[in-house]
Amino acid sequence: MKMFKQLSLILAFIAFSMPAISQAAEHTVNAEARVFNADIIYIELGDTVKWNNMTSHNAVSYVAPEGSKGFGEHGALPGGSFSTTPDKEGIYGYACEPHVGFGMVGVIVVGNVTQEMKDATKKKAMETLQGPFKRIIGKINKIEVK
Numbered sequence: 001m002k003m004f005k006q007l008s009l010i011l012a013f014i015a016f017s018m019p020a021i022s023q024a025a026e027h028t029v030n031a032e033a034r035v036f037n038a039d040i041i042y043i044e045l046g047d048t049v050k051w052n053n054m055t056s057h058n059a060v061s062y063v064a065p066e067g068s069k070g071f072g073e074h075g076a077l078p079g080g081s082f083s084t085t086p087d088k089e090g091i092y093g094y095a096c097e098p099h100v101g102f103g104m105v106g107v108i109v110v111g112n113v114t115q116e117m118k119d120a121t122k123k124k125a126m127e128t129l130q131g132p133f134k135r136i137i138g139k140i141n142k143i144e145v146k
């Protein structure tokens with residue numbers, strides 16, 4: 001009986017902890033008048049990001065980890081909602097192209113990002129981003145690393 005109790009405790013623990021390991025989550029970002037809320041989100045690889053209220057907005061990546069295909073379509077408005085599942089661990093910086101001049105930019109941090117990754121992403125962003133898209137650098141600066 002004691003062994004059965006221990007076994008059921010172990011099974012209950014496994015059942016409880018499994019979803020946290022294996023289930024991908026969906027994170028919601030709300031496009032507001034001139035901002036993304038939240039502007040910086042932290043997710044795990046395999047998770048999905050869904051933007052709502054995208055009728056007059058878009059979300060196009062301008063900074064992405066090495067080898068990533070990024071997300072969003074230049075010049076297009078997805079309308080309604082738009083979802084992406086980032087394909088690499090690292091930092092994605094994106095902009096709403098119609099409102100980038102107002103600072104409507106955001107960052108997605110996928111997985112565990114180190115200070116070196118943050119510094120390297122910032123360096124690359126400073127070399128490649130132009131005009132108002134440089135505002136993405138300000139968001140990269142605010143990323144919290146462990």
Ligand SMILES: [Cu+2]
Pocket residue numbers: 031033034056057058096097098099100104
């Ligand atoms: Cu916008």
